[in-house]
Amino acid sequence: MTTDMTGRALRLLALLQTRREWSGADLARRLSVTVRTVRRDVDRLRGLGYVIDSARGHTGGYRLAAGSDVPPLVLDDEEAVAIAVSLHTSAGGLTGIEETALRALAKLQQVMPRRLRGRVAALETSLAGITWDTSGPRADPVLLAALAVACRGHEILTFDYTARDGAGTSRRVEPHHLVASGGLWYLLAHDTNKADWRIFRLDRIADPVQTGRRAAPREIPGGDAAAFVARRISAAPTRYRAVALVRAGADDVRARNRGLGTRVRRLDGNSCRVDASDDDLSRIARTLAGLDVDYALDADPAVLDHLSATAHRMLRAAAAPEPPRP
Template sequence: MTSDTTARMLRLLSLLQTRREWAGLDLAGRLGVTVRTVRRDIDRLREMGYPVDSARGHGGGYRLASGTDLPPLLLDDEEAVAIAVALRTAAGGLTGIEETALRALAKLEQVLPRRLRGQVAALQGSVTGITWEDRGPRTDPALLAALAVACRDHEILTFDYTTRPGATSARRVEPCHLVASGSLWYLLAHDVDKGDWRVFRLDRISAPTPTGHRVPPRPVPGEDPASFVARRLSAAPTRYRAVATVHASADHVRAHTRGLATRIRPTADDACLVDASDDSLTRVAQTLAALGDADYTLDADPQVLRHLRDTAHRTLRATGEREGSLRPPDRSIPGRAGGRAPGG
């Protein structure tokens, strides 16, 4: 097989992976060859193990199908970086597949271009996850990569930051770490102008600009970056207040929930407080639902109670239950989930 033929077949394979189905004429036009040449190249791909289905008709139609074996895949730069980072994360933190992830990672990094290895190392080395949960505001991958590189290189960065009330200000920071918490991404950095540590939401950052000025690494005071960010987030003001008194030990709640470590405060051997406060009513409900079978009483804002009741009524209607079956709990019985907020 000549080098021209090999290059054309790789291009053909790449095209087949980007669309569900291709007409033979379209493929021929993209590749600058005849339909007959496309047919021959398709046959070669089949001989190599790629399951390519074809349809009869003028020009024919082709699509990659699922087969019995996994053939080689073609990845663009962004896909290769994303997969490498995911494999590194799996190798270090997902029980049961560490060895498999390492084998796959070794195969990928063996052929990964040098220009991409730096991006993978920067992104992986700068990212810490508290927990991955529901989807939230989307983070620009280019922004994430730029911040990861700044964290890796300890390069002072400037950007515009929009605060919760909506005011925008210019910031100059020493980036330290990227942290994923729930549905959001955060940058932990030392604010040069304020002389203190700050946590920035990535969806509020715009116009990041490297300064070219690098500084020595600055250690996070007293704890790892993820714990530092989690503590700052738990102390930050929220729009909706919701605190559950859970009739189970703090260790039991920690063992059955994700991402709530800094929100749990033991009050007795068999009880604890869980702060479910948030800017989102939906996330408040999700945090409470994560408590599972543990009974609790709730001290919450009226908007939270209304949202929880409305959600419960919709659930009852969806399951065919009568709404009248949703009765207020007997307040003489302590520990019943959904109890009335004191003073509410």
């Protein structure tokens, strides 16, 4: 039987953090103590500022709840290292996250054991992130956290959503997963009004409201959230159409253009189809230039005009380069 009250309380706290609810009997079994001892240890944690809800009866149990302040967390070695490295690299596409991540990292490193600091330092010096464009849409980290909690708890949400054409709608969804792609964040959810799966860009979501109602977990078509979102993104309507028939294998094209993903379709071993359609003409030009192989193009007139103008501009620059300055 566990006799170290402090160590046992920390172990109890670690268990409460791993899942939404525990029965008293389950906790007692995991800690090798009596149910009465579990109740006393729960009271000790409450005295330290942790908000632990409990329900009596056969189906009762304990749940770590949100309080007015953030009490200390119990992390194992792997969790501490993972959080430190994640804070160091900080998620892209989020407004104001960089400064907040650095403050949190400084606090974590201050209390981190010496044996872990070396591991974190080695990882930090070996990792680097590149932000190509900070002028695009940025998601709110508070919104991201709220949606993540709703996904974990399968809690039904309502929010206002602005579609790509600017039209505003009110949505009621069962949130399932958050997916980052191309500097943007997407919420994958089952829309209760549409009775179908939908993806929502976080920068277009406003005024989310938790309903307090929970839905039974649903199975994603295909079972992979990231793959599902990638398929929906590639199938979404765009303003300009541009499809290239490329004289290279699909695997070779994907290897040289990591961001294309499902937009590449294999035709045979030596050719593939690349859908470069987009709302932005300049992005279409960059996608096609990145192919770096011969291709035939089927595109809207506006796309062809833009590519022709861009090509002529580059040819003029190449034909008359500016002389080097002294």
